[in-house]
Amino acid sequence: MDIGNRLKAVRTKAALSQRELAKRSGVTNGFISQIEKNQVSPSVSSLRKVLEGIPMSLASFFTEETEMGAEVVFRAADMPDLGSHPISYRLVGHSRANRAIGMLKEVLPPGADTGDDMLSHDGEECGIVITGCAEVTVGEQVYLLQPGDGYYFDSRTPHRFRNPGQDECVLISANTPATF
Incomplete structure (x- = not known):
């Protein structure tokens, strides 16, 4: 420092x-x-x-962060991977205190799934598919998203993500309050 x-x-x-x-x-x-x-x-x-x-x-x-001391740029190589094999979650802003937003680059290899148990937590989340495809289940609804498609939902609704495609799926997502 x-x-x-x-x-x-x-x-x-x-x-x-x-x-x-x-x-x-x-x-x-x-x-x-x-x-x-x-x-x-x-x-x-x-x-x-x-x-x-x-x-x-x-x-x-x-x-504590100050205007001059607050990190602004987070290089790809420095973003921690908070995922569990095989899904990767690269967190933007990991070193910022009191983050209000969780911003992630998510990579799901073909066949990857967040699990049989549906996820649920306080807040909201949204994202956009960059490459590949993602199957997003929110409540009882199942959606197939292609590159450029996005989602936004209340995170208290049980949900899960899966890559049903043959190619890697890359998502950029955000959640608030920050859960990562």
Whole structure:
């Protein structure tokens, strides 16, 4: 983690100048400047003292998102696969705290099925088939979706997904609240 840029982002978000933060925390504004420029690496006790001027705990400093510190881009290779063989669920935004949306790239090989037991959970979900085909069962209704087709339903209704085709099925889906 880049402590200097992180401190600057937190200080800016708190609408404090370097001078005001230094005054509140009992250090020199030169010390704040050196930290933000990564010219010095503060000890834990020094960083804690600086953060008291915001006020912010060390835990929050290292875990909360700020406008400058929030990850925006998630590379394909870095998205965790939360699926169980053979279905793959690649989660977008896995490191964002308090995600309101679960956004997934789902890959179902031919014959893959979410299981005989229907899924059910609070919220809503939607998606669109990118390649292949998907059989989506919602309640008693069974739908066959082709590339470009989409779905949207209340997730409390029992549901399941299956790939009845000969080719891999790729879906982009979202659910809220985030269940992954």
